[in-house]
Structures are given as C-alpha cells and as structure tokens.
Amino acid sequence: MRNTSGILAATVLILLCLVWVPVEAEEEMCVPMGEITLEPLTTEAKRSAVIFPHAVHFDYSCRECHHKWEKEKPILGCSASGCHDLAEMPKSDEGRPVKDPAVQIRYYKNAYHQMCIGCHMQIAKKNEALQASRMPGEAKIASTGPTGCIQCHPKE
Ligand code: HEC
Ligand code: HEC
Ligand code: HEC
Secondary structure (H helix, E strand, O other), X not given: OOOOOOOOOOEEEOOOOOEEEEEEOOEEEEEOOOEEEEOOOOOOOOOOOEEEEOHHHOOOOHXXXXXXXXXXXXXXXXXXXXXXXXXXXXXXXXXXXOXXXXXXXXXXXXXXXXXXXXXXXXHHHHHHHHHHHOOOXXXXXXXXXXXXXXXXXXXX
C-alpha cells in the first residue's frame, strides 16, 4: 500500500535512465539520473513539492539513503509499505503524538527532514567550525545542500 487516498505516493520520476544496474541475472534496475520530484503524501500539503537532484548525491554510497536496500533486489521508494508511509504524524489513542522514534519516523516528513536536512546541516556545521578555527580565507569549505525551507520548498 503506497497510499490509500489515491494521490499515490506520487514520486514523479524523471526517468533519464542512463544507468542500468544489474540486480539479478535477468532483471535490471532503472536508476533515475535527473531530478526526482518528491511529492507530499497528502493533498493538504502546506509546502510545495521538493525537487531532488539525485545524481548530485552519487558521491555517497547508495545505501546512505537506500538504507534497507539488499543489493540483489530492486530499490524501493521511501514511502513503500511499512517504511515512511504515513501521511501524518502518528497519534496515540488519546490523540497525542506518539513518542516512539521508530513510529515517528514512519511519518514521511520526519524521514525526509531528518535525512536531507540532517546531512546538509552536518556539513554546514563542520564548515562553520572550520571557518572559526582558521584564518579567514584559509578554510576549505565543502559544498552542501540547502537547509532553509524555501530553498527546498520554493513558494508556488
Ligand atoms: C542522498 C540520498 C540518496 C542517495 C545517495 C541515492 N539515492 Fe536513490 N533515491 C533517493 C530518493 C529520495 C529517491 C526517491 C524515492 C521515492 O520516490 O520514494 C531515490 C530514488 C531512487 C530509485 C527509484 C526508486 C523507485 O521509487 O522506484 C532508484 C532505482 C535509486 N534511487 C537508485 C539509487 C542508486 C543506484 C544509488 C547509488 C548510486 C542511489 N540511488 C543513491 C535518494 C538517494
Ligand atoms: C549524506 C548527505 C546528504 C543527504 C542525505 C542529502 N544530501 Fe542533498 N546535498 C548533499 C551535498 C554534499 C550537496 C552538495 C553537492 C555539490 O554541490 O556538489 C547536496 C546538494 C543538494 C541540493 C543542491 C544541488 C545543487 O545542484 O545545488 C539539493 C536541492 C539537495 N541536496 C536536496 C536534498 C534532498 C531533498 C535530500 C533528501 C531527499 C538530500 N539532499 C539528501 C548531501 C546530502
Ligand atoms: C533539504 C530539503 C528540505 C528542507 C531544507 C526543508 N524541507 Fe520540508 N520537506 C522536504 C521533503 C523532501 C519533504 C517530503 C516531500 C514533500 O512533502 O514534498 C518535506 C515535507 C515537508 C512538509 C510536509 C508536507 C507539507 O507540505 O505539508 C512540511 C510541512 C515541510 N516539509 C515544511 C518545511 C519547513 C517549515 C522547513 C523549514 C524549517 C522545511 N520543510 C525545510 C525537504 C525539505
């Protein structure tokens, strides 16, 4: 079950399949090389969809993000059933947000924010520390991705 509401987990893949990774003898996996539009799981989204340049991230291991990938199988989307497939923050029977991190992370927004912003922020923090510890102009600043809301969710 990707999504019950019919919008479907709606990851619009721009399938520029320049790379085919053999998965099993007679099966190949199409790896999107261009931009992937990460659509919200809900029609009540507050923010615009996020354009994700996939191949810009290929200096990292695939499993940095596709952390459940077993190499013999095709890679599943992030909101595959049982993964980050909840369109809302899960609540207890009393209506309070669930505290268990393993449940919270099933809310797709938490998963994306933790992973995307988490990594970009980590690099930005290292850059700051580097700049603070050296003479101006001397620090080698690593490029990082966006950490601000509208950089990822441009106003529509
Ligand atoms: C920085 C994180 C990141 C890295 C690194 C990464 N990917 Fe992805 N990849 C994503 C995201 C996010 C999606 C979109 C998933 C979705 O729509 O649910 C995606 C989608 C895909 C898909 C399409 C899956 C589907 O939904 O059908 C394939 C195949 C894929 N990646 C292969 C790879 C391979 C091979 C590598 C290593 C060379 C790699 N990815 C590295 C984040 C990453
Ligand atoms: C493990 C670290 C890591 C993760 C996870 C990660 N990024 Fe990045 N991202 C980077 C780095 C490093 C760059 C800078 C790459 C460069 O400019 O060479 C970057 C660049 C970007 C850029 C700017 C690309 C450009 O051409 O300027 C966007 C947009 C972006 N990331 C979005 C995302 C989104 C959305 C996710 C989550 C689906 C994500 N990133 C996950 C490390 C990461
Ligand atoms: C590195 C990229 C990135 C940054 C920075 C980022 N987001 Fe997101 N956000 C995402 C992704 C990816 C999703 C899941 C896909 C989607 O909803 O389009 C998401 C989902 C959401 C959602 C749930 C869907 C919706 O629209 O209701 C909200 C709300 C949201 N983000 C708000 C924010 C706010 C507020 C900030 C700034 C504090 C922010 N985001 C910063 C990438 C980012």
